[in-house]
Amino acid sequence: MNTICFGEILWDILPQEKVPGGAPMNVCYHLNQLGQAAAIISKTGKDENGKGLLEFLEQHQVDISLVQKDEQHATGTVIATQKGNEMEYDIVQPVAWDFIDVTEQLLKKVSQASYFVCGSLAARSQHSRNTLYRLLEAANTKVIDINLRPPHYQKDTLDHLLKQADILKLNDHELALIAGWYISETEFEKQVAFLSDHFSIPTIIITKGANGAALYYNNTFYYHNGYKVTVADTIGSGDAFLAGFLSKHIENNQPETSLDFACKLGAFVASQKGACPPYDVREVEEVN
Numbered sequence: 054m055n056t057i058c059f060g061e062i063l064w065d066i067l068p069q070e071k072v073p074g075g076a077p078m079n080v081c082y083h084l085n086q087l088g089q090a091a092a093i094i095s096k097t098g099k100d101e102n103g104k105g106l107l108e109f110l111e112q113h114q115v116d117i118s119l120v121q122k123d124e125q126h127a128t129g130t131v132i133a134t135q136k137g138n139e140m141e142y143d144i145v146q147p148v149a150w151d152f153i154d155v156t157e158q159l160l161k162k163v164s165q166a167s168y169f170v171c172g173s174l175a176a177r178s179q180h181s182r183n184t185l186y187r188l189l190e191a192a193n194t195k196v197i198d199i200n201l202r203p204p205h206y207q208k209d210t211l212d213h214l215l216k217q218a219d220i221l222k223l224n225d226h227e228l229a230l231i232a233g234w235y236i237s238e239t240e241f242e243k244q245v246a247f248l249s250d251h252f253s254i255p256t257i258i259i260t261k262g263a264n265g266a267a268l269y270y271n272n273t274f275y276y277h278n279g280y281k282v283t284v285a286d287t288i289g290s291g292d293a294f295l296a297g298f299l300s301k302h303i304e305n306n307q308p309e310t311s312l313d314f315a316c317k318l319g320a321f322v323a324s325q326k327g328a329c330p331p332y333d334v335r336e337v338e339e340v341n
Contacts, residue, residue: 056091056168059185060175061150062106062120063129065288065328072288072327073109074131075150076172076200079289079328083296087113087334089303092116094159095189097150102128103149109210113329119159123149126129128172139287144174144202151178155187164191167256168299172198175294178203187273189217196293199223201230219255220302228259229284229324245269258298258315260291264278268318270308277312280320280340289328294319297337 060077072300077093084091093115097103106128110117129148134141153175163169165332169192176182185284197218199211213229215221223231225241232244235251245257249269259267266282297318301311322330324340 055166055314056092056170056299057094057119057163057166058084059094059153059169059171059188060181061129061172062093062095062097062110063131063148063150064102064106065086066130066132067286067288067327068133068135069129069303071327073106074289074328075129076174076198076289076292077112077170078106079257080170080198080296080299081115082110082113082306082329083293083322084300085113086332087296087300087314087318089296090116090298091170092162094119094153094163096121096123096153097128098126098128098149102130109329113331117163121149122151126152126171133230135200135286138284144205145222146205147178147315149207150175151181153181153184155184159184159188160191163188164193166193168196168297168303170196170198170295171214172200174200174202174212175205176210176214182210189214192248194219196220196222196299197251198292199227199231201227215252215254218252218254218300219257221248221252221254222258222291222298224260224262224291235292241267242274245274246272258295258312260294260319262287266294266312268308268312273308275308275312275314277316279316281326282340284322285325285326288322290319292328295320 056079059073065074132143298315
């Protein structure tokens with residue numbers, strides 16, 4: 054297994070329907086769609102929602118052997134409401150993924166994987182946070198996906214995760230907020246360079262919504278204006294972006310190539326309903 058993703062798997066309850074979601078699950082789904090073998094570490098309840106999520110993942114050839122079952126807590130849900138072009142989320146708690154247990158099996162699997170992907174949201178509860186910290190000690194290349202969803206984050210937790218990161222992904226709003234904790238600098242490039250230097254993070258990817266994305270790699274900035282598409286919804290487009298970047302990065306592509314494909318996949322997913330639409334890689338390549 055080349056990549057292991059850790060964290061929340063859940064149902065996004067949208068105004069008209071419910072769809073599978075959770076940032077690490079979305080990243081895992083897209084990596085598999087792109088031909089990169091990835092497994093997910095998470096926890097579901099012993100309920101219909103949990104059964105449905107596992108069936109969905111199995112249908113798409115995602116390895117679910119590391120997903121735990123919870124006797125006491127329900128499978129995760131998020132109540133999503135549309136506000137203009139953005140979504141607002143009520144992330145229900147506590148739920149099963151707040152109680153992921155550390156096991157010898159998980160430690161071994163993570164130590165054998167080349168990449169370990171986790172988000173900051175899965176660290177909201179002490180139980181899963183402790184598990185995450187243990188797994189990070191065993192991990193090789195650590196990919197940290199910042200998902201600041203008030204009130205589900207704390208500065209000291211993010212501080213710990215940033216110190217672990219080999220690859221950091223966040224959006225421009227999150228960059229401004231986090232950099233503002235440490236420095237008064239407001240210029241974008243100086244904020245990014247500070248985080249890279251202060252936390253020893255060689256690769257930082259910043260999404261900018263409709264304005265594309267930026268990559269800071271080995272002390273060099275790369276920019277992409279993004280691709281214009283008709284937006285169906287923005288759910289999971291950032292997760293698809295990260296998976297797109299990683300799929301090319303794993304294959305040792307040039308930074309510009311990885312960033313371009315990440316923008317293509319993020320735009321493609323924004324043009325589809327839900328975070329995990331079915332697709333063929335050729336459809337993504339046709340985005341222009």
